[in-house]
Each structure stands twice: as C-alpha cells, then as structure tokens.
Amino acid sequence: MKNYIVKKERLNDLIENLIKTNEVIAPVAHENFTAFAPLSSPDQIVWGAPQTVIPPKQFLYPQSEDLLAYEFSNDEVKITGLNTVKERILFGVHPCDLNAIGQMDRVWAEKNIDSNYPAKRKAMTLVGVDCLTPCSPEAICLRLGGLDPKGRFDLFLTDIGNSFSAEAATPKGEALIEGAVAAKAADKKKLSAVRKKRNLIFDKKEKKLLPKYQDLPKLMKANVDHPVWEEHGKLCYGCGSCNMVCPTCYCFDVQDYMHVSLVKGVRSRVWDGCMTEEFAKVASGENFREDRSHRLRHRTYRKLNYLFDKWGESFCTGCGRCIKACLTKIVSPLEIANEIYSRKI
Numbered sequence: 001m002k003n004y005i006v007k008k009e010r011l012n013d014l015i016e017n018l019i020k021t022n023e024v025i026a027p028v029a030h031e032n033f034t035a036f037a038p039l040s041s042p043d044q045i046v047w048g049a050p051q052t053v054i055p056p057k058q059f060l061y062p063q064s065e066d067l068l069a070y071e072f073s074n075d076e077v078k079i080t081g082l083n084t085v086k087e088r089i090l091f092g093v094h095p096c097d098l099n100a101i102g103q104m105d106r107v108w109a110e111k112n113i114d115s116n117y118p119a120k121r122k123a124m125t126l127v128g129v130d131c132l133t134p135c136s137p138e139a140i141c142l143r144l145g146g147l148d149p150k151g152r153f154d155l156f157l158t159d160i161g162n163s164f165s166a167e168a169a170t171p172k173g174e175a176l177i178e179g180a181v182a183a184k185a186a187d188k189k190k191l192s193a194v195r196k197k198r199n200l201i202f203d204k205k206e207k208k209l210l211p212k213y214q215d216l217p218k219l220m221k222a223n224v225d226h227p228v229w230e231e232h233g234k235l236c237y238g239c240g241s242c243n244m245v246c247p248t249c250y251c252f253d254v255q256d257y258m259h260v261s262l263v264k265g266v267r268s269r270v271w272d273g274c275m276t277e278e279f280a281k282v283a284s285g286e287n288f289r290e291d292r293s294h295r296l297r298h299r300t301y302r303k304l305n306y307l308f309d310k311w312g313e314s315f316c317t318g319c320g321r322c323i324k325a326c327l328t329k330i331v332s333p334l335e336i337a338n339e340i341y342s343r344k345i
C-alpha cells in the first residue's frame with residue numbers, strides 16, 4: 001500500500017480529466033435517493049451520500065445479463081458469447097460496498113469459474129471513499145467489519161481536512177493520481193486520528209449490537225429453533241426486496257428466450273432471491289422453504305453462518321439496504337442475531 005496526499009482543490013481537476021477519457025460512475029442525486037450513474041461533471045458527485053438503493057455490484061453482475069446466443073442450422077448449434085466488457089472507473093464506493101465486491105470476487109472465482117464477472121471486474125477500477133460518519137441510520141457496518149475496506153480497492157480516499165489521504169493498493173490506483181505527493185509522517189498521523197474519531201462515532205451508534213462478529217456462526221448454530229424466526233417470519237411479505245438490494249446476494253436463475261422460429265434464442269441470467277416463494281420450489285411442486293419464517297432463517301444463516309464457515313467472513317457487510325427496503329421493517333441479519341443474543345443474557 002502506498003500513501004499519497006491530494007489537495008482538495010486538485011481532486012476536482014483530476015476527476016474532470018478522468019471523465020474526458022473514461023466512463024466514471026459515482027453516486028449522484030435522484031429525487032430523494034442516490035444512485036450510481038455515469039458522470040458528466042465532478043459536481044454531480046454526492047459526497048458522504050447515503051447508501052445507493054441498488055449496490056454497485058450491478059456493473060459487474062447485472063440484474064439481467066444475456067450470457068450467450070444460440071442458433072440451429074444444418075444439425076449444428078452455433079453458440080456465441082455475449083459478454084459486454086467496458087473499461088470503467090467506479091468512484092465514491094463506500095467501504096461496505098468495497099468489501100461486498102471483494103466477496104463477489106471470491107465467489108465468482110470459486111469451483112465453477114464464471115467468465116462474465118471476472119472479465120468485467122478486470123476492466124474496472126475501484127475508487128473508495130471513507131465514511132467518517134454513518135451514511136444512514138440503518139448502517140451497521142463497524143460491527144460486521146464492513147467499515148474497514150481491507151485493501152479491496154485500487155485507490156481509497158479519506159478526508160483529512162484540507163487534503164485527501166489517497167491510499168493506492170494497485171498500479172491502476174497509483175496511475176489515477178499521478179503526480180500526487182507521498183504522505184509524510186504528519187499526514188499519516190492525521191489519518192490515524194481521523195480514523196480513531198470515526199470508529200468512536202460508529203461504535204457509539206452501534207453500541208446496542210452485542211454479539212461479537214466472530215461468534216455469529218456459533219450463535220446461529222445453537223438457535224435453529226429460536227422463536228425469532230417465527231416472530232419475524234410472520235411479518236414477511238415474501239417480496240424479495242431485501243435480496244434485490246443486497247450487495248452480497250448472488251443467486252440467479254437462468255432463462256432461455258427462444259425465438260418464435262425455434263431456430264435461435266438467447267440465454268440470460270437474472271437475479272433471484274431466496275425470500276420469494278418460488279425460489280426453493282422444484283419441478284414436482286414440492287417447496288423446500290414454503291414457510292416465510294424458514295426463508296428468513298435461511299437468508300440469515302447464509303449471511304452469518306454458512307458463508308462465514310466457507311470464507312471466514314460474514315456475508316453481511318452492514319450496509320443497511322435491506323432494513324431500508326423492507327416494507328414491514330424486518331431488521332437485518334445482525335439485528336436478528338442480536339435479538340437472539342440479548343434474550344439469552
């Protein structure tokens with residue numbers, strides 16, 4: 001990791017130059033919410049924005065993506081890949097979303113290596129921006145380790161007064177701020193003071209969340225039959241909104257769109273969600289998770305237990321999107337775990 005200092009007045013010029021030669025995507029204002037969108041000017045960026053409704057994973061793993069086209073001719077099938085890859089700079093990504101992308105990087109390089117995601121990821125440059133105060137009332141990232149980006153970026157900016165600390169984790173990140181001066185000992189001291197203050201603010205906000213991050217899988221395993229599943233589950237509408245907004249949900253369905261001529265078609269993958277009724281229904285009509293409380297339990301276990309056991313980290317980064325999106329105000333996986341924990345003590 002290399003540390004640099006970028007004067008605030010210089011950053012706008014840097015972004016302006018990047019926009020001239022690249023597609024730069026950042027959080028911009030849309031009525032009463034923010035969304036990642038291509039910039040035409042640095043003035044559009046909403047600094048310190050609340051989490052966007054849809055996470056930035058949409059640029060790597062789109063909600064609907066045509067994977068291949070096929071055509072039958074002379075007893076042969078011709079298959080063409082359809083992955084569209086564009087060089088992009090994703091700017092202003094919160095630490096929780098950098099962690100979520102880091103987790104997606106691991107998932108898509110698992111046993112059955114995907115070809116679409118890694119190609120898009122290789123063409124993407126990630127610029128994160130530190131959150132010095134919670135971005136929204138729903139954010140619970142400190143307790144889940146989501147506030148520390150763990151080097152999962154090309155460049156990471158932290159506001160340290162009249163300058164930005166710029167940490168470059170890759171040559172791509174360094175190239176973005178070419179000509180920036182190396183951070184001196186005094187700058188590094190300032191950065192650690194800013195981070196210390198930040199952590200105290202987040203700690204105060206999240207003080208009611210008691211279970212330790214590392215103990216979540218154990219807590220989950222011991223409470224498969226806890227009444228919280230039924231209590232929260234009966235409030236759930238099964239709408240799947242919590243799945244759709246989550247930066248770490250990656251389940252999908254594959255659909256074939258056959259042309260009426262029956263000689264050609266397109267195969268697409270679309271996001272799917274374990275909270276919907278159809279998700280665990282099989283061809284015979286049997287549904288393995290018909291009950292909404294079972295679906296809520298499954299989703300919580302997936303975030304805090306199954307994937308933790310597999311990857312050594314929680315697959316909830318505490319972004320708070322699911323809490324915000326839920327019409328019936330069902331709380332996040334960590335808050336459910338907290339309820340279980342608190343009733344025991």
Ligand code: SF4
Pocket residue numbers: 242245246247248249303315316317318319320321322323332333
């Ligand atoms: S489960 Fe909720 S809080 Fe956790 S990462 Fe997904 S949307 Fe964010």
Ligand code: SF4
Pocket residue numbers: 235236237238239240241242243275276325326327328329330
């Ligand atoms: S958003 Fe709320 S109501 Fe909809 S499926 Fe998720 S928990 Fe249930």
